[in-house]
Amino acid sequence: MDGDLVLMNRQPTLHRPSIQAHKSRVMKGVRVLRMPYANCKAYNADFDGDEMNLHFPQNWMAQSECATLITTHNQYLTPKDGAPLAGLVQDCVVAGVLLSVRGKMFEREDYIQLVNVAMQDYNCPINILPPAILKPKKLWSGKQIISTVLQNLIPQKNALPTFRFKTSVKAEVC
Known part of the structure; x- marks a missing residue:
C-alpha cells in the first residue's frame, strides 16, 4: 500500500547502507521497481539490468526498526569513512x-x-x-x-548552527 515501508537491497549486501527502507508508492500498470537517482550509489546501481530485492517488514516491531534505523535519510553517510552516499544528480x-x-x-x-x-x-x-x-x-x-x-x-525553535565557539585558549592572528 502507499506509504508502507519496504526494504530494498541489491546482492551482495556488503555494507549497512546496502539495505535501506523506502516509502512505497504503488503505481497501476507498472511492473518495475523505481527509486530516486540519489539513492542508487548505496546500492552500486548502474542501470545495466541490476536485480533488486524487495522485502516487507512483517510486524509493527520490524516496521518501527525500519523507520528508526534504516530509512534512506538515516543512511546518508558511509560507515567506513563518512563520505556521503546520496546527493543531487542529473x-x-x-x-x-x-x-x-x-x-x-x-x-x-x-x-x-x-x-x-x-x-x-x-x-x-x-x-x-x-x-x-x-x-x-x-x-x-x-x-x-x-x-x-x-x-x-529548518526548525524555527532550534538555533541555527554557527561557527563561533568559545575556547579557553586565545587565538593569535599572524
Whole structure:
C-alpha cells in the first residue's frame, strides 16, 4: 500500500547502507521497481539490468526498526569513512540551476505548486514569502521557491548552527 515501508537491497549486501527502507508508492500498470537517482550509489546501481530485492517488514516491531534505523535519510553517510552516499544528480542539479537563473519568475499558482511538491512529506503549515514583483502582476522568483522550502524545513525553535565557539585558549592572528 502507499506509504508502507519496504526494504530494498541489491546482492551482495556488503555494507549497512546496502539495505535501506523506502516509502512505497504503488503505481497501476507498472511492473518495475523505481527509486530516486540519489539513492542508487548505496546500492552500486548502474542501470545495466541490476536485480533488486524487495522485502516487507512483517510486524509493527520490524516496521518501527525500519523507520528508526534504516530509512534512506538515516543512511546518508558511509560507515567506513563518512563520505556521503546520496546527493543531487542529473535532473536535480539541472532543476536547481534552472530555478536559480536570474529573471526566472513564477505566478502564484506555479509558486505554490512547486513548494507543495517539494514539501509533500511534511504535514505542517507552509509559510510562503511575499512576491518579488508586485506590479503589473505578482511574481515570485525561482530563488524564492528554494528559500521557501529551506525556511520551512529548518526548525524555527532550534538555533541555527554557527561557527563561533568559545575556547579557553586565545587565538593569535599572524
